[in-house]
Amino acid sequence: MCEGSSCGPGQLCDGERCFSSVTVNRDTRIFTRGCLTGLEKSRRTCSTSPSDSYVIECCSHHMCNSNATADTLQPLLLTASNGRIKCMCEGSLCGPGKLCEGERCFSSVTVSRDTDILSRGCLTGLEKSRRICSTLPSDSYAIECCSHHLCNSNITADTLQPLLLTAADGHIKCICEGSSCGLGQLCDGERCFSSVTVNGDARVFTRGCLKGLEKSRMTCSTPPSVNYAIECCSHHMCNSNATADTLQPLLLTVPEREPVRHKAEALVVFVIGPFVVLALFSLLAVLVCRRLHQGRLERLHELDAEQGTIDGLIASNVGDNTLAELLDHSCTSGSGSGLPFLVQRTVARQISLVECVGKGRYGEVWRGQWQGENVAVKIFSSRDEKSWFRETEIYNTVLLRHENILGFIASDMTSRNSSTQLWLITHYHENGSLYDYLQRVAVETVDGLHMAASVASGLVHLHTEIFGTEGKPAIAHRDLKSKNILVKKDLRCCIADLGLAVTHSQSDNQLDVGNNPKVGTKRYMAPEVLDESIQTDCFDAYKRVDIWAFGLVLWEIARRTFRIVEEYKPPFYDLVPNDPSFDDMRKVVCMEQQRPFIPNRWFSDPTLSALVKLMRECWYQNPSARLTALRIKKTLDKIYSSLEKGKADC
Structure with missing residues (x-):
């Protein structure tokens, strides 16, 4: 029960213990009831000794303070000032009678x-009473104290049972002391x-919990040394x-010994020997790498020789066809979203690189030309071979092509300048990425809506599974951001960079996450990715990650x-550094639950106000509450219709 100034509209509260207290202020009694949270706070508060102006009584079962009143606590004030109280006595220390006298009952x-x-x-003696009553409960012992006549008369072993600590999931409670401990002094784990640790003349003492059987085994089996023992x-x-x-006796002591004297020849061997061995290993590694690389080039040349006549036939078939004609033919033949594999190799080898238009951790992007067309x-x-392979694999999915x-045009592993290069050839969009475009240009509201709707449309196509013999699996992008979205000439957008994509097919319920250990961009990561609570075996979880990132892109537009x-x-931008760490983002997004800043003046514009509402529905902390890509697309279409209707009315 909760009663007093700190209680809300309801009369109930939750906590580890219930309390009732009375305070006497100038002949006025102030009665309070409520909850105590936190074991340390509960222990400290409940062990407060009674006085002639204040007394508190605590209990540990549901609604146990419901019958307490100022009148029932009044005797505690009197006995606190007039002398000792009588208590029930049971146990080996009790005399023939069943009553005893002291400052507190236990x-x-x-x-x-x-x-x-x-x-x-x-318990007699205020200091002894305080010390004994503040003893922390364990799995084998618990104590409860009270401060009025015969207040322990109704206590049984069953009423004290809930105080005993029980181990959830096999965990035990341990004392925690050190820099890694929170505000509480207890922690849970498999072992305590x-x-x-001895650092110079200083000793650093630490206590805590170990989680995970393997980690516990390895940590606890660490042998003691001169400066560390566990x-x-x-x-x-x-x-x-x-x-x-x-723990001091566990530390090893090192007896002083006579210094070992080595001859000069032995010292030379000790110093130079490792360098000689390292040089031999390095030479061997270089020879092996050169041999492997040479073999790789020879295999590429053999493939070129084997396919020479085929390439000639294909090249003659390619002839003066444009890329659009070739791609149209490949789509009707059901060969994936790009060209047939042999045609891909032929096109790739006829491309000339013109200029480098971008660089990043993945490599470089060049503008190239094939038969007069930009690609x-x-x-x-x-080091990014896995990303290249995954993106090639996704792009060759049947029915992936979408405006x-x-x-996608082609993918090839080619040899240039005596080195192997991994190429991915796609359509060329001179406006560049949405990230670069927005830095250069401010856009009309209508164009901004078209950009957002086109990204949503692309996301709907990715997330949707198409059934049939030549169907398409559902695909989640996993790295959606403005740098991975390109702006076309008509200011619509298209989604790029599928190197981290995940696919799912309902027919066999198979989730394919690929073989790429990389994760997405930290700035765009959803809360469940940052706090590692994402259901990695659930495809819908990955789609919801895309929705979070889309909300951030919408904010940028x-x-x-x-x-x-x-x-x-x-x-x-105002909450984390330019290159935020995983911990920076987790603190802002998960712990503080902050979102990108939205100025009040946005709400003066009905279109922007509607976009703000849409963004916030993409940013729910609970992933399952976020909108779907299809719902976002329909909402953007509705906002655009409202904007056009408003113009017509004007």
Whole structure:
């Protein structure tokens, strides 16, 4: 029950313990009831000794303070000022009578070999009472104290049972002390530990919990050294009595020895020997790498020789056809979203690189030309071979081609300048990425809506599974951001960079996450990715990650519309550094639950106000509450219709 100034509209509250208290202020009694949260706070508050102006009584079961009143607490004030109280006495220390006298009454339960042993009695001396009553509960012992006549008379072992600590999922409670501990002094884990580290003349003492059986085993099996020792145990609060002094004998002591004197020849061998061995290994590694590379080039040349006549036939068939004609033919033949594989190799080898238009961690993007037409050539660095392979695999999915997905032309592993290069050839869009475009240009509101709707349309196509013998699996992008969206000539957008994509097919319920260990861009990561709570075996979870990122892209577009133009800034520009770490983003997005800043003046424009509502429905902390891509697309179409209707009315 909750009663007093700190209580809300309801009369109930939740906590570890219930309390009732009375305060006397100038002959006025102020009665309060409520909850205590936190074991340390509960212990400290409930152990407060009564006085002639204040007394508190605590209990530990549901609604246990419901019958307490100022009148029932009044005797505690009187006895606190007039002398001792009588208590029920039960146990080995009790005399023939069942009553005893003291400052406080106590009831305790001790678990010994599955048997609960109940003790009741009196505590004399305020300091002793305070110390005993503040003893923390464990899995084998708990104590509860009270401060009025016969207040422990109704206490049984069953009423004290809930105070005993129980291990959830096999965990035990341990004392926690050190830099990694939170505000509380307890933690949960499989084992408790105490360790001491000697740093110069200083000893650093640490206590806490170990989680994970393998981690516990490895940590606890660490042998002691001159400056470090650890001791582990496996029952509740078992490290509560450990101190740096009790661990001191575990540290190894090193007896002083006579310094070993080596001859000059031996010292030369010791110093130069490792360098000689390292040089030999390095030479061997270079020879092996050169041999492997030479073999790779020879295989490529053999493939070229084998397919020479085929390439000639294909080249003659390609003839003067444009890329659009070739791609139209490939789509009707059902060969995926690009050209047939042999045609891909032929086209790739007829491309000339003109200029480098972008660089990044993945490699470089060049503008190239094939039979007078511009194409984009993404050249992957050798360490990103898995991204190249995954993107090639996704782009060759049947029925992937869509006006809002970057048009794929070809993929090839080619040898140039005595090195192997990984090429991905796509349509070329001279406006570049949405990120670059928004930095250069402020857009009309209508164009901004078209940009957002086209991205949503591309996302709908990716997320949707198409059934049939030549169907398309559902695809989640996993790295959606303004740098991975390209702006076409008509200011519509298309989604690019599918190197981290995940696919799912309902027919066999197979989730294919590829073989790429990379994760997405930290600035655009959803809360469940940052706090690692995402259901990695659930495809819908990956789609919801895309929706979060789309909301951030929508925010970037909205900032640059003509109605209320803001300077271009990336999401969370005012909350994290330019290159935020995983921890930076987790603190802002998960712990503080912050979202990109939205100025009040946006709400003066009905279109921007509607976009703000849409963004916020993409940014719910609970992933399942976010909108679907299809719902976003329909909402954007509705906002556009409202804008056009408003213009017509004017």
